[in-house]
Each structure stands twice: as structure tokens, then as C-alpha cells.
Amino acid sequence: xxxxxxxxxxxxxxxxxxxxxxxxxxxxxxxxxxxxxxxxxxxxxxxxxxxxxxxxxxxxxxxxxxxxxxxxxxxxxxxxxxxxxxxxxxxxxxxxxxxxxxxxxxxxxxxxxxxxxxxxxxxxxxxxxxxxxxxxxxxxxxxxxxxxxxxxxxxxxxxxxxxxxxxxxxxxxxxxxxxxxxxxxxxxxxxxxxxxxxxxxxxxxxxxxxxxxxxxxxxxxxxxxxxxxxxxxxxxxxxxxxxxxxxxxxxxxxxxxxxxxxxxxxxxxxxxxxxxxxxxxxxxxxxxxxxxxxxxxxxxxxxxxxxxxxxxxxxxxxxxxxxxxxxxxxxxxxxxxxxxxxxxxxxxxxxxxxxxxxxxxxxxxxxxxxxxxxxxxxxxxxxxxxxxxxxxxxxxxxxxxxxxxxxxxxxxxxxxxxxxxxxxxxxxxxxxxxxxxxxxxxxxxxxxxxxxxxxxxxxxxxxxxxxxxxxxxxxxxxxxxxxxxxxxxxxxxxxxxxxxxxxxxxxxxxxxxxxxxxxxxxxxxxxxxxxxxxxxxxxxxxxxxxxxxxxxxxxxxxxxxx
Amino acid sequence: xxxxxxxxxxxxxxxxxxxxxxxxxxxxxxxxxxxxxxxxxxxxxxxxxxxxxxxxxxxxxxxxxxxxxxxxxxxxxxxxxxxxxxxxxxxxxxxxxxxxxxxxxxxxxxxxxxxxxxxxxxxxxxxxxxxxxxxxxxxxxxxxxxxxxxxxxxxxxxxxxxxxxxxxxxxxxxxxxxxxxxxxxx
Numbered sequence: 001x002x003x004x005x006x007x008x009x010x011x012x013x014x015x016x017x018x019x020x021x022x023x024x025x026x027x028x029x030x031x032x033x034x035x036x037x038x039x040x041x042x043x044x045x046x047x048x049x050x051x052x053x054x055x056x057x058x059x060x061x062x063x064x065x066x067x068x069x070x071x072x073x074x075x076x077x078x079x080x081x082x083x084x085x086x087x088x089x090x091x092x093x094x095x096x097x098x099x100x101x102x103x104x105x106x107x108x109x110x111x112x113x114x115x116x117x118x119x120x121x122x123x124x125x126x127x128x129x130x131x132x133x134x135x136x137x138x139x140x141x142x143x144x145x146x147x148x149x150x151x152x153x154x155x156x157x158x159x160x161x162x163x164x165x166x167x168x169x170x171x172x173x174x175x176x177x178x179x180x181x182x183x184x185x186x187x188x189x190x191x192x193x194x195x196x197x198x199x200x201x202x203x204x205x206x207x208x209x210x211x212x213x214x215x216x217x218x219x220x221x222x223x224x225x226x227x228x229x230x231x232x233x234x235x236x237x238x239x240x241x242x243x244x245x246x247x248x249x250x251x252x253x254x255x256x257x258x259x260x261x262x263x264x265x266x267x268x269x270x271x272x273x274x275x276x277x278x279x280x281x282x283x284x285x286x287x288x289x290x291x292x293x294x295x296x297x298x299x300x301x302x303x304x305x306x307x308x309x310x311x312x313x314x315x316x317x318x319x320x321x322x323x324x325x326x327x328x329x330x331x332x333x334x335x336x337x338x339x340x341x342x343x344x345x346x347x348x349x350x351x352x353x354x355x356x357x358x359x360x361x362x363x364x365x366x367x368x369x370x371x372x373x374x375x376x377x378x379x380x381x382x383x384x385x386x387x388x389x390x391x392x393x394x395x396x397x398x399x400x401x402x403x404x405x406x407x408x409x410x411x412x413x414x415x416x417x418x419x420x421x422x423x424x425x426x427x428x429x430x431x432x433x434x435x436x437x438x439x440x441x442x443x444x445x446x447x448x449x450x451x452x453x454x455x456x457x458x459x460x461x462x463x464x465x466x467x468x469x470x471x472x473x474x475x476x477x478x479x480x481x482x483x484x485x486x487x488x489x490x491x492x493x494x495x496x497x498x499x500x501x502x503x504x505x506x507x508x509x510x511x512x513x514x515x516x517x518x519x520x521x522x523x524x525x526x527x528x529x530x531x532x533x534x535x536x537x538x539x540x541x542x543x544x545x546x547x548x549x550x551x552x553x554x555x556x557x558x559x560x561x562x
Numbered sequence: 563x564x565x566x567x568x569x570x571x572x573x574x575x576x577x578x579x580x581x582x583x584x585x586x587x588x589x590x591x592x593x594x595x596x597x598x599x600x601x602x603x604x605x606x607x608x609x610x611x612x613x614x615x616x617x618x619x620x621x622x623x624x625x626x627x628x629x630x631x632x633x634x635x636x637x638x639x640x641x642x643x644x645x646x647x648x649x650x651x652x653x654x655x656x657x658x659x660x661x662x663x664x665x666x667x668x669x670x671x672x673x674x675x676x677x678x679x680x681x682x683x684x685x686x687x688x689x690x691x692x693x694x695x696x697x698x699x700x701x702x703x704x705x706x707x708x709x710x711x712x713x714x715x716x717x718x719x720x721x722x723x724x725x726x727x728x729x730x731x732x733x734x735x736x737x738x739x740x741x742x743x744x745x746x747x748x
Contacts, residue, residue, distance in 0.1 A: 051729065052716040052748075058632075062639040179736025225731040227748070350741075355734030356748060390745055391715045391725070395708045398684045400614040401677070408711075409621075409724045411745040 005031040005256065006557070008278055008293040010263050010308065013110025014539055015526040015546040016299035017241030017249075018153070020257075022550035023297075024249035028557070031291055032246070033261040033280060035300075036106030039085070039113065041219075041242040045232030047081040055080040071101050074491055077114055077230045085113050085230065093446060094303075095435055099488035100449035102303060102495075108259055109242035110301060111493070114230045117206045117238050117358060119159050119540040120381070121150050121170045125369050126534030133368065135377035135425045135456075136532040137331070140503040140512035143170070149544040157239040157543070158215045160223075160359070161204030169201070169364035169536065176209045177202045182351040183386035183414045184361050190475035197366045198471070203359030203383070206239035218244050227356030238358065260284055262442050265312040266296055266321055266522060274521045275321070281442045295521050295553050295562055299546065302527035303432055306332075306498040307447050309524075310434050322509050322516035328499060329433050331426035332449075333533045335494040336380075336457050338485050339420035339464040343477035344413055345386065352388065352411055360385045365423075365535040367463065376459035378423030379535040382468060386416045416477055420464040423535040424489075425456050426497050451489045494538055496530035514549040521562050525549045596634040598650060602669075604630040606657070609669045611710040613676045621723035624714045632713040633706075645705055652702025656683070721747040 006028040009019045016032060023030040038044070052058050059079040066073040069089040078086050087104040094102060105111040124143040130136025147170070154173040161174035180188065180202055188200040207223040208215050215221075220236030220243055229238050236243040249255040260283040267290065269276045277292035298305045306329050312321035320328045365379030389412030394404065430452065434445035465482040472480050489495070502508025505517035508531070514523045525546040527538060534541075556562040594601040608630030617623035624630075637649050656679075660668045664675060671679065683703040690701040714720040721727040725747035 049729075051718065051727075052721060053718045057636055057639050058712065058716040060636075060640050063642055064639075178734055181736045184736075222733075225734040226729065350739060351737050352740035352743075353734070353736055354738050354746075355728075355731035357734045357736075388745070391711055394711055395704070398688055400680055400684065400707075402616050402618050405615050405618055405621075405623075405724065409744050410742065411740065 003277075003290065004292045005029045006293060007031070007295045007297065007553070008033065008291055009297045009299060010278065011110060011299035011301060011304070011526065012108045012241055012246065012257065013105070013299065013301060013526070014112040014115065014241060015542045016110070016297070017112060017245035018543045018546040019297040019299055019525065019550050020249040020255055021156075021245040022547050023554065024252040024254040026551075026554045027252075027254060028554065029254050029256070030249065031256045031258060031293065032249075033263055033278065033291070034108045034110075034257070034259045035262045035283060036108065036110075036259060038257075038259040039107045039109050039232070039242055041232070041236070041240075041247060042234060045234060046084070047231045048228070048234045050081065050231075072103060074101055074487070075103050075493070081228070082114065082230045085232075092440060093438075095438060095446055095448040097448050097450040098452045100451050101488045101490035102449065103490065103493045104301070108246070108257065109240050112240040113232055113242060115240075115493075115539060117229065118360075118362075118537045119154075119157070119204055119206050120362065120364070120536040121172050122146075122534050122536055122538075122541050123168050123170055123364075125168060125365070125379075126532075126536060129368060129378065130426075130532040133372040133377055137426070137500060137502050137507060139531050140501050140508075145512075146541070146544050146548065149548040150540065152547055153540065153543045155212075156214060157206050157244065158208045158211065158220070159204055160207050160209040162202055164199065164201045166199055166201070166364055168366070168369060169362075172204065174204065175212070178205070178207075178209065178357045178359050180361060181353045181386055182348040183345050183416070184384070186345075186348070187384070187386065187416070187472070187475040187477070188361065191363070191471050194471070194474045195366075197369070198363055200361050200363045200382075200384075203362045205359040207358050208237055218248060220244065223358065225355035225357065227358050229358060262444070263300065263308050264288070264442070264444055265308065266298070268312065268314040268316060268321060268519065270314065270316050273519075275519055281444075283442070286442065294557060295523070297546075297550070297553075298522060298524045298528075299526045302495045302498065303447060303449070305524055305526050305528040306432050307434070307444070309499060310432075311444060317519075321522065322499075322519050324518050325506055325509065327428070327507065328509060330428045330431040330498065331500050331531075332430045332432055332451050332495065332497045333424045333426040333530075334451065334489045334496065335492040335533055335535075336422035336424050336453065336461065337419065337492040338457075338487055339380075339422070339461050339468070340483045340485055341416075341418040341465070341468045341472065341480060342483070343416040343418070343472045343480040345416060345475075345477050346413065347476075348414060367460075374463065376456050376463065377425055378456070378460065378533075380420045380422035380460060380464055381535045381537075382418060382420055382464070384416060384418035386414050389413055389415055416472060418468050418472065420461070420468070421492070421494075421535060421537070422457070422460050422464065423533050425454065426500070426532055427454065432498060449490070451495075453489065494527075494533065496527040496533050496538060499524045499528040500531040501529050502531055513552045514545060523549050523553060596638055598638055598646075599634045602667075603634060603653070604628075605669050606630070606653075606667070607633045609676065610680065610706070611714065613680045614707060614710055615714045615720075615724075618724075622719045624710060624720075627714055627717035627719040629710055629713040629717065632717070633709050636709060636713065641705075644699060648699055648702050649705050652706070655702070715747070
């Protein structure tokens, strides 16, 4: 039948791409719906090889664009080189009941083109802490349920990392690690010497330091350490849906990738007691079409997956698909990125570094690991880098002329940048919901965001400021300055929740296989499914959950259960 | 946009208080690409920039990199209205002061006179910043110098001769010995 597939995947970003790969490999005819335009690997990376001087404003955005699009302009990666991969604020409005910077990439590949590519496994503590310490719901799965799927994903994605043997940040399937520089190593040693519970490591990231056969088969090559990743990589050096999972799925002959397809809602059939397909509005013509499948995977990105379910209303589910508990859109959380510390270090002037490393030094969470012994809940991961100052130090100098030029043409003293990635507590009042009055260009209700910081975030932030400064001080750093960026939730681009997993249908939406408790042929495996935020980067977990759920779905389809 | 219109809309943005007679002179005939600037500003800005970032052995200066052209484009496109007004006012003031003190344009000054003018600007900025409280708008020369440095070190000439530009490193080394070489451009 026309418009009928085995599986429909809504969204082509980091998790949607994984769903497509797994289903297509298992012989399922799979339709991937993407609301934005197509972006083909290599062909559609127009800025990938440009030099700084090739950009009209040397990669800075015009004032007019920033003024008109303040939200996306706050994203560190938004510039002349990347603006074509970011949604402008004006293109899809939403309502901020409380400030929330919603950063979006509406195209094939979604934000997998733009992500920061840091991929730490979550530890058992990340999963267990919220229920253990009473600040979150129980996860229906443990680290052990996911460990094999982490491996499955890591091998295909290609992840650089060092085997560090840490309980708080389990090792994975690693390609060779990136290297720390002299000052980073110095700070690492100082922290290890002074604190028995703190062990800084080189970050693990989705870059091919040494491609293996499976990566070469994907058409990807070694990362060249350019660090211009957000433009799309002409070498396929980092993982994106565009460079990896989608072309892999396409090779099976089972993939239908359809861009420009805005999903209005999932169609629920009362008599059958399950979902039968999705309603799609063509982004350009606004024409509506229905597509049908036995299984639907929702991977539209955290907030948009919430939006699709909230807008999927039926007699059975008047408040949104699967929303018997009334919790759909609630327990929305994110990572607190407000804490920054800068410092300087004197020494090691006789060393430098080469190449632009796509990761930082990471200090896995060391707070509340074994028990809740701090005055706050949850933990935080610290990222830091050391680098030698560049010509910008000349701006505030009162020198000029030939000697000045020679001087600032050379590397300056070392400076250190440190930041925290902190867990936030999912709360019922932190939520998204649909507007009753405002609709978007496609007639779909606009999303209202009502997500905020709380007292716990402030306490945790103060702890980071104190601990971060103390560690740098013990390492002999100077000019240590802490700064609260004051940024709104969302700018971390780690929004999670709203359709959380859980063992009990009364206080969760999804079961341990990411199926809606009350509509089991709909799976949600992007950030929306997360029951808590942990303190480590989440994308790897989204990918592992997706692969696990897709393989479960295939099994159940084989048994005729789905 | 014609220059008069541009200035008039800018005046509205900035509170209607700017009067920049220098900018209006000769505007009817100029085919200058930057409506907020005079035709002669390219040379003026290049000369100031060259005083700050001169040619050195093996490395052309800011003038050869045509930083003066970049500054006008960048300031026009990317500055906020507040910074733009400070910049244009400051530039006009600089021209007027140079005329008054030397009886000629900056571009006609001797190297040591140019040096003195820039030294004077550095001094003005230092004094201005000494009294600044958080939220104080930037000094004209601070905007000028930061734009000159940005324009130069991201230009092809600056990035490839004053710095070491390696677009495709091919790999990474955490620690290499350093013996006085130029910094990496990226």
C-alpha cells in the first residue's frame, strides 16, 4: 500500500539516524521524516573549506541578524560559517513563559551536524542517584542494561578515549585518545595528588583518531584536527547522521528519507488500540499527507517530541498521546552551564601544542557519588582546557608598532578555562505545553516553555566555584576568576525529559523499552525519554537507548507482538 | 542606502545627536561602498592600522592587508548602534584634531607624527578606562584597536605571515617544544 512502511522514524538527528540504521539493517522498510531541508554529506557543506578571510565579517554575525535572532545568536557555534545549519528564531516561534534558549537545527542530520561531540558513558551513579537521593524518578533500566548497547554504538560511531578505569565514568570501545598539553597535565597531577576522589581525564569524543574498517566502510576518514566541525566535515572525521548512520541505512535499500515533512501528529486508532501512522504537513506546500507503519519512533528532539505527542489528540488520549498520567511535557530538565572559571599559569613557556583538539580535559562527577553528603542534590562534571594566549592580548595592551606586532604574533602566557556541566533536578512544574491561541506557520500550536533554575542549582554552582577555584589554586594557577554566565536554561543544548521512562505508568510515560506505556507501538528514544539528566554528556546515551529499543522492536515485530 | 539617509537613520538610532560634517563633504560624488564613511577613510584607517601593525621583515603590515577596508565593512555590518556611534564620532574627532594640531590630514603626517597621534589615543583610552565603571561604553580607540587587530590577524596576510596558518593539521600533539616561533593562527 502506498505510504505504508514497516517503521516510521520522526526526525533524522543523532537518535533518529540510529533508529534508521538499526531498522534498515534488519530489513525493515523505514520512512525517516525530517521537517527541514535535505543536507547531503560533503555536497551540502558550503563553508567547510573556507579560510577566515573568506567570510565577509570574518565569521561574526551582522548586528541586524543578532538583533532579530537573539536566541540562536547566543549559541557559541552560530556564525557566518554555520548559520545555514541553525534555525533562526523567527522561523519557528515559541513562547517563553520563563526564559529558555531553544537552539534548533532543522535539516537532515539535525543537530548531529552541530553538536559538541563529547560522548561519555553514564555511570551507574548517574542512573541510580536520583531515586536513591529522592530528587528524581526511578530509572527502569540500569547501567548494565545499557552497557552492551554503549559498546554497539561506540564501535560504529568511532570514539577516541583513554581507558581510565573509573567507576564514575565507565570505559568504552575507544580509538586512541587525544593528548593533554603540558599545563593540563600539570593541573591533572595536582588534582590527583590533592584529592583522592578526583581524577581528570582526556575527554572522549566522537572523532576518528584512527579509523577502523567499519568507519572506512562508512566512507569516513581520520579526523584532521581542524576543529571546524560545525560546518560539516569534508573528511567525515566526526560522527553525524549525515556522514554515518543515514548513508549506512540508505545502502540497505530499505530507507526512504523524506525531508520537508513537518509532523503534525501521530494517528491513533481507537478500535485497534494503537498508533497507525503520522500526519505530515509539507513544509513548503503546506499540503497534508498521512503515512502508515506498524511501529513509530519519535526522535524529533526533546522539545519537539513533546510537542508532537501533546498535539496527538484523540478520543482515547484527549491530552496528548500516551498521557494518562498527565505528566506529558513535565519534569523537563537540562544541564546547568552557568559556572565558568578563568585563570592563568606562569611556566611551561618552553612548550606549545600542535593541531586543534576537539575535546577538553574532563573531571567526572565527584559529588554525592556514594551518598548524598552535600547540601545539594546531584552532581557536576568539570571541563577544562589550557591554552597559550593569542594576539587578542594585544587589544588591552598600551603598546603598538613593530615590537608590539612581533610580540603578539607569538604565543603568550598560559590561560585556563574551566566550566561545570551540572545536573538539574527534574520538577513537575518545569514543563512545556501547547499554546491555546498561538500557532506556527503550519497551523500547529506553538510550544510554551516554563523551565527554570531552582535553589539546588544555586547551591551546586557555589560549590563548583569554590572547588574549581581551590583545585586551580592548588595547581599553582593565578588570577582565578569565577563567573556566573547567567545564561537561560536551554543554551546548554542538553534539554531532557517531558516523556520520561519509568517502571510505573502512573508517574512515567515510557516503559523500559522506551514504548509508551499505553500505546506500545510508539517509541520515544531522544532526549525526551530521560528520567534525569545525570552530570555527563547525554548524546551517547540517546544513541544507545535508540539502538536498544529498535532491536527490541524488531524482535517484537518478528514475534507478531507489534 | 544613500549616505545622507544612512546618517539620518543612524541619528535616529543613536538618539539624533550626532553631527558629522566631515562625513557629508563630497558625498554626492563618492562611489564609496560604505555609506557611513568617506572615500578617504580607507586610506586613513589603513594608515592608522599600519602605525599599530606595521610591515616587519617577512610580514606585510595592516595596510597591505587592506584592514582599512575591512574595518569599514565590519563596523557597518556588525557594530551595535551604540558602538557604531562611538566609532564614527571618534573617527570624526580624530580627523578634526589632526587638522587642528598639524594643519594636515593624518595620512600626510610623518611617521613620528603618526606615532604621536596613536600614542595620544592610547593615553586617552588609558585615562578613560581608569575612571570607567562596569557598563561604561567602550572608548573609541579601544574599538578601533580591537577591530584593527581582528582584521589583520584574520586576514590572509596576517594569518599566514604574522602567524602560522595550518588549515589542515592532520593530527594533534599535546606537547611540542617551543623556541620562539610564531603562534598558530587558529
